[in-house]
Amino acid sequence: LAKTTQPISMDSYEGQEVNITCSHNNIATNDYITWYQQFPSQGPRFIIQGYKTKVTNEVASLFIPADRKSSTLSLPRVSLSDTAVYYCLVVLNYGGSQGNLIFGKGTKLSVKP
Amino acid sequence: DSGVTQTPKHLITATGQRVTLRCSPRSGDLSVYWYQQSLDQGLQFLIQYYNGEERAKGNILERFSAQQFPDLHSELNLSSLELGDSALYFCASSVEVVDSPLHFGNGTRLTVT
Numbered sequence: 001l002a003k004t005t006q007p008i009s010m011d012s013y014e015g016q017e018v019n020i021t022c023s024h025n026n027i028a029t030n031d032y033i034t035w036y037q038q039f040p041s042q043g044p045r046f047i048i049q050g051y052k053t054k055v056t057n058e059v060a061s062l063f064i065p066a067d068r069k070s071s072t073l074s075l076p077r078v079s080l081s082d083t084a085v086y087y088c089l090v091v092l093n094y095g096g097s098q099g100n101l102i103f104g105k106g107t108k109l110s111v112k113p
Numbered sequence: 114d115s116g117v118t119q120t121p122k123h124l125i126t127a128t129g130q131r132v133t134l135r136c137s138p139r140s141g142d143l144s145v146y147w148y149q150q151s152l153d154q155g156l157q158f159l160i161q162y163y164n165g166e167e168r169a170k171g172n173i174l175e176r177f178s179a180q181q182f183p184d185l186h187s188e189l190n191l192s193s194l195e196l197g198d199s200a201l202y203f204c205a206s207s208v209e210v211v212d213s214p215l216h217f218g219n220g221t222r223l224t225v226t
Contacts, residue, residue: 032212043115043203043217044156051212087156091212101146101205101215102171103156 004088009108018075020107022088025069030093033064033071038085038106047086048073075109083111116140119204119218127226131192134221138185138206144168145187146207146215147179151200162187163209194225 006022024033032051036044048055050062050071061074075082085106116139126132138145147159158171162181173179176194181187191198201222205215 034214036215038156041201041220041222043117043205043219044215045115045217046214049212049214101161102158103148105155 004090004104006086006088006104006107008105009110011110011112012078013112014079015077018078018082018109018111020073020075020086020088020109021070022073023070024088024090027068027090028092032091032093033062033068034089034091035060035062035073036087036089036103038087044087044103049091078109078111080111080113082109084109115216115218117204117206117216117218119202119221121221122219123222123224125224125226126194128194128196130194130225131190132194132223134189134191134202134204134223136187136189136204136206136218138187138204139216142206142208142216143185144207144209145181145185146205147173147187147189148203148205149200150203150220151197154200156203159189191223196225199223199225 004024012018034049035047038044048060048062055062063072085108087103087106118137120135143164146161148156159173160179161169165181176192179189201220203220205217207215
């Protein structure tokens with residue numbers, strides 16, 4: 001299974017750009033990379049997903065290098081409300097069906113004023 | 114609102130008892146996942162059902178069981194409860210296509226006294 005490794009915690013200040021990197025050295029050819037955000041006592045919320053290169057939505061950007069052994073979630077101009085735990089997942093591709101939706105410990109992001 | 118409904122929101126019970134947690138997936142989603150999150154712990158994958166059939170199993174204890182009914186709602190049964198079973202239990206649903214995200218409910222907080 002494609003294991004992910006990400007920093008346990010990160011600190012930032014309001015207005016800064018935050019980049020959280022996740023390594024997934026044994027990712028398979030057809031697997032996807034997905035990021036979730038979780039606030040205390042709430043269920044995780046999908047942020048962004050990608051397969052290669054760069055994906056951008058209204059919330060974040062996801063950068064995936066050519067070898068796909070890592071990915072970086074970029075949060076532009078964070079605010080206090082972005083304080084949360086961020087999870088990186090590698091979703092296995094079983095002929096179009098998803099598998100291995102196993103969350104790691106995540107990265108606890110603390111945004112300070 | 115994710116569209117996933119979990120009941121009850123809170124449950125307090127005694128050791129040795131049995132409880133049932135209920136999950137109604139998002140309309141159109143055939144897959145249901147159950148996760149356990151203890152205090153300061155990551156999300157532990159328990160079990161997945163797809164259209165009524167068990168699809169994947171994680172670290173689910175033998176005292177725990179689940180099922181998905183024809184109307185696609187799911188129940189997680191926890192028996193012979195122990196203090197260590199106190200946790201947040203999340204249900205998530207998806208269409209299970211590889212690039213579709215999980216949608217999480219707000220969880221059931223179980224307290225075993």
